[in-house]
Amino acid sequence: MKKLLAIVLTILMVISLMTGCSKSANAPQGASSEKTLFNAGKYTGEGQGFGGTIKVEVEVNDNEILKISVLEHKETPGISDPAFAKIPEQIIANQSVAVDTISGCTLASKGIIDAVKAALISAGATEEAISKALEKGTASADIIKKSADVVIIGSGGAGMSAAVEAVNAGASVIVIDKQSSVGGNTLLAGSALNASDPERQKQQTMSEAELKTIEKILAVEPKNDAMKEWHDTLQKEIDDYKASGATYLFDSPSLHKLQTYIDGDFVAEIEKVEILGEEAPKAIKFLEDLGAKWIDQIQAAVGATWKRSHTPTTDLGTKGASFVLPQANYAEAHGAEIMLDSKAEELIMIDGRCTGVKGKTTEGQPFEITASKGVIIATGGFGANVEMRQKYNKHWATLDESVNTTNGPFATGDGIVMAEDVGANLVGMEWIQLIPTYGKGVFTPYIENQFYINKEGNRFVHEDGRRDELSKAVLEQTDAQLYIISDANTVKDGMTTTGTNVDERVGNGYAWKADTIEELAKMINVPVENLQASVDQFNNSLKTGNDPFGRTVFDKEFGVGPFYAGLTGPMVHHTMGGIQVTTSCEVLDTNGKVIPGLFAAGEVTGGVHGANRLGGNAIADIIVFGRIAGQNIVK
């Protein structure tokens, strides 16, 4: 069984090859009279990974690469671990840098390969001599056969939450993932989990503008009985809140449900929204019990529309790690097997029931896993599949390769295709979310102390709006880009409250920093008077509760330097549509009938968010419905 890759904050990894003829040297030596491949010694080299420079030290004798040590890197822990574990090992085993990159951490792999190559060239090698093509072994044609009560395809937050519930119910579980590490997009998450949590939210006050937002929600005509019930509950809660003279930030499952449903344009499945709003607070507790921890402040993620986003600490590496590694560690410790580098390709159906899954390992070896209780598809969305984006897109001018994605390359909709092949119904496939703010120019997913300007220096949108509205507004601006402007309320001593080192980003050219607004305007080449007017407008709106663009989510007055700017633009971020499931996560066919033995949860499903997903609601969705799938498949 492959062991889970441990998250490490600092990697100093030494991989040595013990050979009888190795000759150690502490410093480069001159070439010997015989023709040799290298000048024996230790050499350093650098390459560019995803997060920045990767520095390695390579030790060689006359003809062999003996040892590769990673000295420095800024790659994301967890995601890049497989590259650091495997690439040096493969280079040494093959005595060549022509090794394959590792899926899911391609840039880290390339950075390591380039760094080793640079070191070897310093050791006197020619590029040709160290790049000999590898002899690829042919994968065994023998089928790997395994069986378990429950097979889960996908090791992201949905799959791993399902695994926890299934092992807790006494089932044997195999989780397969085509990547070399667990986590999927969940590991990359920004990271916000929406749940009403009045105890924590009480630490903040509610502004007049926020109260007006609730009144606006209460003024929306209920579309059905469930919505009317949420509406009536919220009305009562708010009446009680006002009568008590309270000033803290109000929240409740009713408000969460109403915001999810209204901002999803009333096309979400109402029973799923009901479950999401009620169960999200329990998802917080579920993760806490498994070891996740939160920073104190409850914030509003971009597109969340309310301050109910919970942010994990970075104790487990990335912030997103807390949404998946606690479950993965627990499930594995309680007997679940995690098969990495294993791609599911087809569901096994016998007499209309799903009884397992077939696929191939990265090496090409076929596998077949039978599941006595059934299979849970938790393969995530299709944000990285341009063909599927184009096939289903109805609402954006194009979603071809010119539109980047925030998703990992594995988000190719495989589960949707496999389910459709066995008759599953798909819902809401045209609802594809663009996020207006992603990348190194974005320091935090939270918006309350930031504002956006276009390249003319003017605000153009209410920053607390829905992601589809924000993205549409950005696409209408010059170069379809925006600057996010921050002050010391977001970046203090070079760091955000969510742990991003912004000064390092400035140093690497991803962001700008200035002591005054005037200086910042000059740096980003926008008219000073426009940027100053934008600052004044932000502060005036905060004071009066009357923003020309309708913004209501604010925190503190803007104006304490240093000031920062980051440049960004819309990217494909989330796919709201997918496999149709019951509230028990059983997959439905095109006739509305349950496909026995087949379950699905997470971004691979449709119906939870409707036309637009609130920022922070996806993590709530995958934990809540992942758990439900894991509980019900065992029942």
Ligand SMILES: Cc1cc2nc3c(=O)[nH]c(=O)nc-3n(C[C@H](O)[C@H](O)[C@H](O)COP(=O)(O)OP(=O)(O)OC[C@H]3O[C@@H](n4cnc5c(N)ncnc54)[C@H](O)[C@@H]3O)c2cc1C
């Ligand atoms: C950069 C980024 C930041 C985000 N930030 C937030 C946030 O802060 N808050 C929020 O609510 N949402 C956020 N989201 C959205 C959220 O992270 C995702 O919707 C959610 O993590 C999806 O979880 P999942 O378990 O359904 O799928 P994933 O976590 O994507 O896991 C799916 C897994 O299935 C595997 N897989 C796919 N196909 C196969 C196959 N054929 N065989 C075997 N394995 C397969 C993949 O390799 C992957 O590991 C963010 C998304 C991204 C990309």
